[in-house]
Amino acid sequence: MAFDLAALLAAHQGENFDLHAQFMNPELVKVLTTLGFDRYYVRAEGAYLIDDQGDRYLDFLSGFGVFALGRSHPVIKDALRQAIEADLPNLVQLDCALLPGLLAKELVDRAHPGIERVFFANSGAETVEAAIKFARCATSRKRILYCDHAFHGLTNGALSLNGGKEFKKGFGPLLPDCVQVPFGDIDALARHLRRDDVAAFVVEPIQGKGVYLASDGYWEAVQSLCRAHGTLLVIDEVQTGMGRTGRFFCHQHWGLEPDIITLSKALSGGYIPVGAVLTTATVFDAVFSSMERAVVHSSTFARNQLAMVAGLATLQVIDDEGIVERADKVGTRMMEALQPLVDKYELLREVRGKGLMIGLHFGPPESRGQRARFAMMELARKGLFSQLIVVPLFHRHRILTQVAADNVNIIKLLPPLTIGDEEIDAFVTALDDVLADATRGSGLLVEVGTSMVRNGLRRGRTRSTGSSRPGPDRS
Ligand SMILES: Cc1ncc(COP(=O)(O)O)c(C=O)c1O
Numbered sequence: 001m002a003f004d005l006a007a008l009l010a011a012h013q014g015e016n017f018d019l020h021a022q023f024m025n026p027e028l029v030k031v032l033t034t035l036g037f038d039r040y041y042v043r044a045e046g047a048y049l050i051d052d053q054g055d056r057y058l059d060f061l062s063g064f065g066v067f068a069l070g071r072s073h074p075v076i077k078d079a080l081r082q083a084i085e086a087d088l089p090n091l092v093q094l095d096c097a098l099l100p101g102l103l104a105k106e107l108v109d110r111a112h113p114g115i116e117r118v119f120f121a122n123s124g125a126e127t128v129e130a131a132i133k134f135a136r137c138a139t140s141r142k143r144i145l146y147c148d149h150a151f152h153g154l155t156n157g158a159l160s161l162n163g164g165k166e167f168k169k170g171f172g173p174l175l176p177d178c179v180q181v182p183f184g185d186i187d188a189l190a191r192h193l194r195r196d197d198v199a200a201f202v203v204e205p206i207q208g209k210g211v212y213l214a215s216d217g218y219w220e221a222v223q224s225l226c227r228a229h230g231t232l233l234v235i236d237e238v239q240t241g242m243g244r245t246g247r248f249f250c251h252q253h254w255g256l257e258p259d260i261i262t263l264s265k266a267l268s269g270g271y272i273p274v275g276a277v278l279t280t281a282t283v284f285d286a287v288f289s290s291m292e293r294a295v296v297h298s299s300t301f302a303r304n305q306l307a308m309v310a311g312l313a314t315l316q317v318i319d320d321e322g323i324v325e326r327a328d329k330v331g332t333r334m335m336e337a338l339q340p341l342v343d344k345y346e347l348l349r350e351v352r353g354k355g356l357m358i359g360l361h362f363g364p365p366e367s368r369g370q371r372a373r374f375a376m377m378e379l380a381r382k383g384l385f386s387q388l389i390v391v392p393l394f395h396r397h398r399i400l401t402q403v404a405a406d407n408v409n410i411i412k413l414l415p416p417l418t419i420g421d422e423e424i425d426a427f428v429t430a431l432d433d434v435l436a437d438a439t440r441g442s443g444l445l446v447e448v449g450t451s452m453v454r455n456g457l458r459r460g461r462t463r464s465t466g467s468s469r470p471g472p473d474r475s
Pocket of ligand 1: 125208
């Protein structure tokens, strides 16, 4: 009997949350229903999600940055159809297939001249695991430095480099010899590098958890200090890479020449899990140093043909549609359009970022009435205020956004890089409306806050979610 996807979906329409509650993660179901995010999406195109009621949602989350080209991009879809129709010999394993070689070459061509090799993986965290192993092996050193607020994934090694406590709780012991340093603090980094025993400094060029940026001078010093002390510079571009910040690699804003670059998320146009670790020949050849060690690090599904085809098609679309330049231009336009709201609303402290990775930082206003309301929210739960923006953006304006990290009032915008004036205007108008309400302290915002607190998301009453987080802000 033929498999009939449409019939299967039709037969079970709307059962998604019940199935997740019964067979998967009931706590996530509670979080999403508490926030009122429990929709049944049936289609996705470009920057929009469409639910079973036919309502369209502007997606400023892009699957945590995966859909840089928008959803259901026709060129990627067609490339994948071609790959399936071609009956490609996938995952032969004892083989050197053509497509991974072509994708590796395309990636190397886009990096600085020191980058010569690529190792493929299946996710962001897997690329970070590889980077940790490669760095230790290539330097014969153990120590790894990472930053506060850092997020590099949630597998054991990557979690050892996580700059927050929330994700680590209950999972120890993690990797030894991983040391946290403050992001942007060059003196702290210098102190740790002084002993010449650090294998790698692993760092995001813009930190995803909060959209934090460091100064130009910091990056210049990072590069020269790492070189001087024989420490490998590992730049995690899992979220920032592939044009997100207006450069193909975000580190190109500062002319950095990392020894290892990790890439994932947007690399396959959102369709197929994929990751890539780009390295210098010195690093790579130290790991894969002999025929005995030719497969000393590998992963069964890495290099899979569908991911490679999607990756090649994604790079072609990025070139054909001028996506990197577009992200730069549209990002500037978006930040300019948001800036007047900083002047208009005391609650909105800062709009920051690069390209289309944008953080909206909220803080307590000066005026007394408003300040008291803000303090009340924060007392109920630190970082609650930003949820009071995210929730009405979704309910009233059908715009999907996320809180950037635990316990902070920062919203992160990661729209598809293909958005235009229509989407920017829709977002700015919606944010203006929600902030006007927040400033007035209207019933809606109080209602949202009270209902969330009532639903058990208050800090200290969170057995039900297993965490103190008010929403799915993992990326
Ligand atoms: C900078 C960075 N590195 C690594 C990861 C982990 O990627 P994955 O979720 O694919 O394991 C993420 C995910 O958000 C990330 O933002």
